[in-house]
Amino acid sequence: MNKKFILFAIFIIISSVLAGCKSDEQSASSNNQLINVSYDPTRELYAAYNAAFIKHWQEKTGQAVTITQSHGGSGAQARSVIEGNDADVVTLALEYDITAIEKTGLIKKGWLSSFPHDSSPYTSTIVFLVRKGNPKNIKDWNDLIRPDISIITPNPKTSGGARWNYLAAWAYANNAYQGNEEQMKKYMKKLFNNVLVLDSGARGATTTFVENGQGDVLLAWENEAYLSLKEHPDEFQIVSPSISILAQPSVAVVDKIADEHGTRELAEEYLNYLYSPEAQKIAADNFYRPTDENILKQYADTFDLNIKLATINDPLFGGWDKVQETHFKDGGIFDQIYQKK
């Protein structure tokens, strides 16, 4: 009677769950599969790069390899790796996000010097995207605090890209007010008072500005701005501010997982090949600034090489840990300027 039913039900559940596990196990244990957990704006870049890398690996070893991509907000993606997403490599927006993974022991200390240029194969910077013809005449950071301007930028608390936006503005303020912190905070407060929509991720902010037509100016990664321009050439234009920040997205092999999967060699080559001329050109074609100086020069008409670029390790910022501590932790400068609204 009912006992049979119960047994039957238990049997079905167990078998279906096992079937689910099994298929995952098979894919995870194979060592010519690679999972790259990345952040939102790199979709197009890695779609192109993966194709090139698969070809390169085939030529080098004769093996076919499959690469699975995952994209999302940089911080959220780091979280997912910490909570169990089996990434062999991570290619995130911030050093800070990879450090968060390092703290759980999945990535070994010293990953930052495992690859050239602080493990940043490509860089980017923050520029302004405005409506075609620049109707509000936005030229530099000081225009953004005019009362008639509405700004779209993602939330620095949740979005890697937004932290760069915030820091670029801070670098400008530091220069404009000669390091007077009261006035710098006042500037930042005015700036964030003009923010119309504070999306949670960079891609969401771009969609708000580009597709939904909100706001006068989008603070965006240069690569995102160019991508929007490519999609809608007649609607937007890019304004390069006088000062911005050198954004260095970081890459790392997730040591523990790569070793479990037996994919270390593949994972290392995957990241190393990002520095090859071919990959650097792919990066530049996707509007990331190549770290290879020669290739960067070839693209001098795409990238404005005259922007003064501050870096995160400048004394003004003193590295990610310090920036996190002074600006973005609860009660930090960002909370002060944003809550006092």
Next chain:
Amino acid sequence: MSKIFSVRYLLIGISIIFIFIMLILPLYVIINEAFHNGFSPYFNVISDKFTLHALSLTLLATGTAVLCNTIFGLFAAWALTRFQYRHSKLLTTLIDIPFTISPVIAGLIFSLTFGRIGWTQPILNFFHIKIVFAVTGIILVTIFVTLPFIARTIMPVLHSRGTQEEEAAALMGASGLTIFRRITFPHIKWALLYGIILCTARAMGEFGAVSVISGHLRGKTDTLPLLIEILYNDFKMTDAFAVSTILVVLAIILLVLKNIVEYKWHQVKE
């Protein structure tokens, strides 16, 4: 008289406009956007390997969730309406939890319990079971969010029928299975089907919980709703709407089935 008429037409007019703006127009927009670039790009998107994978994953998760919830829903409804425990009220409330809890929280609960930092991790590791950021997790959260549907649709029917017929059958020596097959099941048949349809609809469209637990591995753990969001964020509007039409078609099929079942159920009641 004419005043009443004009009020009537005004109200009907408002309703029609409302339905048009809220339901018909969005549907039209989806279909219009999907075929924006013509038929052949549409079919390219629909037959893309990522789309097909997302479709099969959605169907797998939905199928498993419906199967599990049908079996457990039957058991739960039976147990809660036929027997009185001290804690049966509590159990009824527990079944309702997925109704009230936000799916995102459901996803987070699973991810924190079965993830790498969850307390179950050593056990799962020992058996080489991977739950979060894998197909298993997607199936489990889908089961979780659709848990109450079937039990909740059968329970009122079982309540209203009472236990007399079943008791009579038991007195005449029928076995439990026979009672279920010959007496209980025919009564709840339509309610059960109705519950299954609701459960299917909910499972197919589930976004929040699945989004938390999926890890967005393209071609592995993307269901249709997740794929739609990815395509949308990729500036691939047309593709996103094209994939949406799959869900719309599935939804329409379910709606038709739901109406047939409602009609039949009504007939049986009379």
